[in-house]
Amino acid sequence: ETGVTQTPRHLVMGMTNKKSLKCEQHLGHNAMYWYKQSAKKPLELMFVYNFKEQTENNSVPSRFSPECPNSSHLFLHLHTLQPEDSALYLCASSQDYSGTQSSGNTIYFGEGSWLTVV
Amino acid sequence: LAKTTQPISMDSYEGQEVNITCSHNNIATNDYITWYQQFPSQGPRFIIQGYKTKVTNEVASLFIPADRKSSTLSLPRVSLSDTAVYYCLVGEGDKIIFGKGTRLHILP
Numbered sequence: 516e517t518g519v520t521q522t523p524r525h526l527v528m529g530m531t532n533k534k535s536l537k538c539e540q541h542l543g544h545n546a547m548y549w550y551k552q553s554a555k556k557p558l559e560l561m562f563v564y565n566f567k568e569q570t571e572n573n574s575v576p577s578r579f580s581p582e583c584p585n586s587s588h589l590f591l592h593l594h595t596l597q598p599e600d601s602a603l604y605l606c607a608s609s610q611d612y613s614g615t616q617s618s619g620n621t622i623y624f625g626e627g628s629w630l631t632v633v
Numbered sequence: 634l635a636k637t638t639q640p641i642s643m644d645s646y647e648g649q650e651v652n653i654t655c656s657h658n659n660i661a662t663n664d665y666i667t668w669y670q671q672f673p674s675q676g677p678r679f680i681i682q683g684y685k686t687k688v689t690n691e692v693a694s695l696f697i698p699a700d701r702k703s704s705t706l707s708l709p710r711v712s713l714s715d716t717a718v719y720y721c722l723v724g725e726g727d728k729i730i731f732g733k734g735t736r737l738h739i740l741p
Contacts (some may be wrong), residue, residue, distance in 0.1 A: 599668055622679070627675065
C-alpha cells in the first residue's frame with residue numbers, strides 16, 4: 516500500500532466511449548502526476564499538477580483531459596481514444612514538484628489502471 | 634531523453650549479491666539519485682535514494698563515487714521475488730524522466 520489509490524484497476528472501452536480514471540492520494544502531497552506505460556516502453560510523463568495547477572503537459576493529445584479538483588484527487592478523462600492508447604496508466608504523487616530529484620523529492624506510485632481500447 | 638544509462642537486463646541466482654550500475658555523466662550539483670523497483674502490472678516502488686558516498690536501508694545499498702557520475706545499486710542475497718525492473722533516476726531539468734531500466738531476472 517503506497518498511499519496512492521487508482522480506480523478502476525482495469526477498463527475496457529470502445530473508441531467512441533467517454534470514461535475517466537480516478538486517483539486519490541492519502542499522503543498529504545501537493546504534486547500529482549499521470550504517467551503512461553505501454554508494453555516494453557519506458558514510463559512516459561503525461562501531466563503534472565502542483566498545488567492543483569497544471570505545470571506540465573508533455574505534448575499529450577487532447578483526447579486525454581486531466582482534472583485536479585484538489586491536491587488529493589486527480590482524474591484523467593478519456594474520450595475518442597485509439598487502440599494504440601491501450602496501456603497501463605499510472606498516477607503518482609510527491610511532496611511538491613520541483614522538477615528534479617533535488618532534496619529527495621520521492622515519487623509514490625499507485626498500482627495503475629490497465630486500459631484497453633477496442 | 635533520460636540522462637541515465639543502465640544495462641538492459643541482468644540474470645542472477647538466488648542467494649547472490651546483485652549490483653546494478655547506472656551512469657549519469659551530466660548529473661547536476663543539486664540532483665539526488667533515486668532507484669525504483671517495478672514488478673509486472675504494478676507501479677514503480679521507491680527503493681533507495683542518495684546524494685553521495687553510501688546509503689543503506691533494509692532493502693538495498695547505494696554506492697556513489699566522489700564524482701557522482703555513476704551509482705551502483707546493491708541487492709544482498711536476492712530471491713526469486715526480486716525479479717523486476719529497476720530504474721535509476723536523476724533530475725532532468727523540469728521533468729522527472731524514467732529510462733528503460735534494468736530487467737533483473739533471478740534464477741533458482
